[in-house]
Amino acid sequence: MELSLRLDQTLVDRARSAAESIADDVWRHIEAHTTDSVERTALRLLGVVGVNEIDVPLVNVVVEQGRDSLASGIIAPFVAVMMDSGMSAQQVAEGIATGTLTLAPVAAERREGVESHAAEIAAGGVARIDAARRRREELVATLSDPVKPWLYVIVATGNIHEDVAQAKAAARAGADVVAVIRTTAQSLLDYVPYGLTTEGFGGTYATQENFRYMRDGLDEVGEELGRYIRLCNYASGLCMPEIAAMGSLERLDMMLNDSMYGIIFRNINMERTFVDQYLARMLNARAGIIINTGEDNYLTTADAFEKGYTVVSSDFINEEFAERAGLEQWQMGLGHAFEIDPSIPDQVVYQIADALLVRQLFPEASPKYMPPTKYMPGDIFMGHIVDAMFNFVGVFTGQETQLLGMLTEALHTPLLQDRYLSVKNAKYVFESCRSLRDEVEIRPGGIIERRANELLGKAAEQLEHVRDVGLFRALEMGEFADVSRDPGGGRGFDGVVKRAEDYFNPFYAALREGRMSGPPVGPTPAERAASRQGGR
Amino acid sequence: MEVKPYGDTRDDGVMQLSFTLPIPNSPKATDVGKQYLEKMGFHDVAVAEVRAIDPGFTFYVAYARTDVSIDPDQVKGDYLDVEEMDYYAINTFIRDDVGHKLVVVGAAIESDAHTVGIDAILNMKGFAGNYGLERYPEIDAYNLGSQIPCEQLLKTALEKQADAILVSQIVTQKNIHVQNLTKLIELLEAEGVRERFIIVVGGPRINNAFAKELGYDAGFGPRTTPVQVASFLAQEAARRQNP
Ligand code: B12
Numbered sequence: 001m002e003l004s005l006r007l008d009q010t011l012v013d014r015a016r017s018a019a020e021s022i023a024d025d026v027w028r029h030i031e032a033h034t035t036d037s038v039e040r041t042a043l044r045l046l047g048v049v050g051v052n053e054i055d056v057p058l059v060n061v062v063v064e065q066g067r068d069s070l071a072s073g074i075i076a077p078f079v080a081v082m083m084d085s086g087m088s089a090q091q092v093a094e095g096i097a098t099g100t101l102t103l104a105p106v107a108a109e110r111r112e113g114v115e116s117h118a119a120e121i122a123a124g125g126v127a128r129i130d131a132a133r134r135r136r137e138e139l140v141a142t143l144s145d146p147v148k149p150w151l152y153v154i155v156a157t158g159n160i161h162e163d164v165a166q167a168k169a170a171a172r173a174g175a176d177v178v179a180v181i182r183t184t185a186q187s188l189l190d191y192v193p194y195g196l197t198t199e200g201f202g203g204t205y206a207t208q209e210n211f212r213y214m215r216d217g218l219d220e221v222g223e224e225l226g227r228y229i230r231l232c233n234y235a236s237g238l239c240m241p242e243i244a245a246m247g248s249l250e251r252l253d254m255m256l257n258d259s260m261y262g263i264i265f266r267n268i269n270m271e272r273t274f275v276d277q278y279l280a281r282m283l284n285a286r287a288g289i290i291i292n293t294g295e296d297n298y299l300t301t302a303d304a305f306e307k308g309y310t311v312v313s314s315d316f317i318n319e320e321f322a323e324r325a326g327l328e329q330w331q332m333g334l335g336h337a338f339e340i341d342p343s344i345p346d347q348v349v350y351q352i353a354d355a356l357l358v359r360q361l362f363p364e365a366s367p368k369y370m371p372p373t374k375y376m377p378g379d380i381f382m383g384h385i386v387d388a389m390f391n392f393v394g395v396f397t398g399q400e401t402q403l404l405g406m407l408t409e410a411l412h413t414p415l416l417q418d419r420y421l422s423v424k425n426a427k428y429v430f431e432s433c434r435s436l437r438d439e440v441e442i443r444p445g446g447i448i449e450r451r452a453n454e455l456l457g458k459a460a461e462q463l464e465h466v467r468d469v470g471l472f473r474a475l476e477m478g479e480f481a482d483v484s485r486d487p488g489g490g491r492g493f494d495g496v497v498k499r500a501e502d503y504f505n506p507f508y509a510a511l512r513e514g515r516m517s518g519p520p521v522g523p524t525p526a527e528r529a530a531s532r533q534g535g536r
Numbered sequence: 537m538e539v540k541p542y543g544d545t546r547d548d549g550v551m552q553l554s555f556t557l558p559i560p561n562s563p564k565a566t567d568v569g570k571q572y573l574e575k576m577g578f579h580d581v582a583v584a585e586v587r588a589i590d591p592g593f594t595f596y597v598a599y600a601r602t603d604v605s606i607d608p609d610q611v612k613g614d615y616l617d618v619e620e621m622d623y624y625a626i627n628t629f630i631r632d633d634v635g636h637k638l639v640v641v642g643a644a645i646e647s648d649a650h651t652v653g654i655d656a657i658l659n660m661k662g663f664a665g666n667y668g669l670e671r672y673p674e675i676d677a678y679n680l681g682s683q684i685p686c687e688q689l690l691k692t693a694l695e696k697q698a699d700a701i702l703v704s705q706i707v708t709q710k711n712i713h714v715q716n717l718t719k720l721i722e723l724l725e726a727e728g729v730r731e732r733f734i735i736v737v738g739g740p741r742i743n744n745a746f747a748k749e750l751g752y753d754a755g756f757g758p759r760t761t762p763v764q765v766a767s768f769l770a771q772e773a774a775r776r777q778n779p
Pocket of ligand 1: 202409
């Protein structure tokens with residue numbers, strides 16, 4: 001028996017069909033535009049890395065050089081120079097940076113040759129992503145895959161060396177996924193910093209080197225524990241697709257990758273974000289990365305009890321955008337959260353309704369359940385109990401990934417011991433309540449079922465309204481998170497370029513060509529232990 | 537009168553402690569933790585829990601007694617001294633004692649993207665059943681939102697001929713708020729307009745004394761309500777009006 005709610009199926013259908021139209025409408029915009037970051041991503045996938053003498057990434061230097069003809073895409077002129085000079089992508093980028101090479105528009109009669117050569121090199125870039133995905137499959141198969149809900153924790157020291165030490169400690173304590181939080185305001189940088197970094201505020205810079213270094217650290221501890229430890233980072237902000245590319249190459253397993261988070265919470269221009277998220281998601285789709293969406297955040301600026309339905313609406317929208325980018329259901333870590341004010345009577349009962357609803361609406365997806373944050377008190381003892389109730393709801397409603405709450409949420413990013421206590425809390429609650437959901441039924445017509453259907457009804461209504469006015473206008477009207485954004489405002493608007501007739505970017509096709517499918521499979525840690533015992 | 541922590545009996549000095557040492561949990565780890573607390577002046581140390589939370593780290597929970605006491609009357613601080621009025625009284629006070637509408641401009645500055653705190657103070661809806669400043673007929677409030685560069689905040693304050701500037705700083709990791717807050721004051725001073733405004737700052741790690749040290753007129757901490765802020769602004773504006 002599965003714990004389940006009787007939901008009004010017509011509401012589910014209405015919601016899905018509205019979400020589909022919403023995404024179709026934005027789709028026309030996506031297909032007609034490119035952005036600075038999309039073009040820089042293409043260069044990264046060709047193999048361009050590094051910075052110039054004043055720390056500007058070479059991909060930024062090249063895109064600046066090619067700015068006048070960006071509407072046609074950076075790749076054709078760039079590859080033309082590679083062909084003429086016989087140099088590698090990296091050498092050409094360096095040449096452009098030092099001024100020895102320049103980009104020029106590609107003459108019409110050369111286009112075909114250049115494009116087919118570019119497509120070949122692009123396939124090579126994509127092959128690097130595939131290699132990372134295959135490596136994950138091997139590791140999961142030979143180590144083991146943790147039982148769900150996965151215990152997901154964050155590290156945020158600002159210093160990648162400390163982060164690695166703490167991530168290893170967390171894994172040893174029992175964490176299955178480690179996310180490295182990015183430094184304050186990285187999302188507003190229109191370039192990706194370079195190298196190993198040791199100075200961040202409330203998080204650590206997302207750089208390709210930091211990704212690799214942390215990946216190695218987690219592989220090491222995974223080997224030691226006989227359990228594959230997943231790594232997560234943030235593909236968000238002005239460099240969303242570039243960071244997604246870095247994560248895809250360096251075998252991250254999860255990435256925060258939301259179609260609207262940057263718009264709502266960082267005031268990044270919406271035209272920019274919608275174009276960027278598409279490529280970012282295609283990359284993650286290719287890499288076998290699970291994306292996480294950010295609906296939980298809505299409940300910090302809007303009230304969780306009143307506006308719980310906005311999470312459901314947005315999950316439907318994120319699902320549609322994810323599907324269009326080729327993500328499979330198991331790769332969709334749709335967000336939701338335990339953010340209702342704990343002083344409301346029956347709070348946990350309502351949370352069960354909200355959490356079960358999301359689980360049931362997206363049965364094949366891998367929802368990510370977020371902990372209480374806004375109402376976490378300075379009284380850490382009380383906070384620890386609220387987190388335990390959250391863990392209870394997570395295991396009871398069958399969540400896939402549980403982002404563990406920290407007793408010190410109101411104070412600081414987690415200390416080593418905070419994380420240890422929180423893992424201990426989750427392990428106790430999960431193990432002690434694991435079978436409960438198979439033992440009970442939800443009372444038909446009770447508080448839980450009524451609340452769930454009410455949220456679903458309001459979500460369907462909201463989605464139809466958003467469909468009628470269009471998503472751009474809806475964001476302007478503050479439909480999500482009670483935050484309103486100007487379609488022509490926000491950061492990064494000047495980096496949105498209307499595509500010309502001859503726009504060329506080989507990666508949109510290459511990323512779809514011959515994509516692998518399905519999640520990695522491996523034994524559970526217990527199965528692995530048993531088989532090793534038997535083998536001896 | 538001197539006081540000590542109260543555990544179970546007056547002046548027993550019992551405290552609850554927890555911490556982590558970067559050492560392996562070996563047989564002597566308990567003594568290391570105990571003696572460490574004794575070095576801090578505690579006695580009757582009872583180490584309740586000693587756990588390896590990683591090969592190189594040991595976590596402790598302990599109870600211990602202290603002889604240190606404190607006289608609350610001797611504690612002097614720079615606390616905000618305002619008479620808290622209610623919504624109606626504040627509006628009347630502004631009309632009668634300030635004589636013009638109070639113009640306030642607020643923002644979470646620089647890298648800070650948290651808006652809930654400044655919104656709680658400024659937005660209509662307010663906080664904890666308490667209207668925000670936008671609701672006050674005698675206050676013209678402009679909420680610029682978050683991630684607002686100091687330059688832009690100042691520009692708006694000058695344009696609107698603001699009486700007060702309200703700044704929010706939530707992220708404090710590595711003292712980034714000190715950098716941001718100092719930047720604003722230095723900018724105002726460089727432009728020669730510091731004295732033109734009442735400048736206040738708020739956030740969960742802010743208090744009045746700290747704000748004053750940085751050159752602000754007042755600081756507001758966690759769970760601040762809009763009436764507290766409005767009361768201060770009204771009284772401070774009146775004071776400046778009639779020195
Ligand atoms: C919601 C939230 C977010 C949301 C913000 C959404 C939004 N639009 O505001 C999002 C998800 C975007 C977010 C992002 C980040 N966050 Co945050 N966030 C929180 C959270 C959960 C709640 C804050 C909140 O809304 N509190 C409710 C309000 C009402 O309380 P308040 O802010 O204290 O405001 C009151 C008083 O302080 C005062 N006040 C505040 N401002 C002002 C101004 C004036 C003029 C006055 C008079 C009074 C006043 O009055 C208010 C009402 O009483 C806290 C954790 C917590 N429980 O506090 C973390 C927290 C603040 N965040 C934190 C961090 C680190 C971040 C990030 C840096 C993480 C990252 N690396 O990406 C980013 C920051 C990005 C950036 N550029 O700033 C840390 C800060 C740690 C520290 N001490 O520095 C916290 C404590 C979480 C944690 N434990 O790590 N966050």
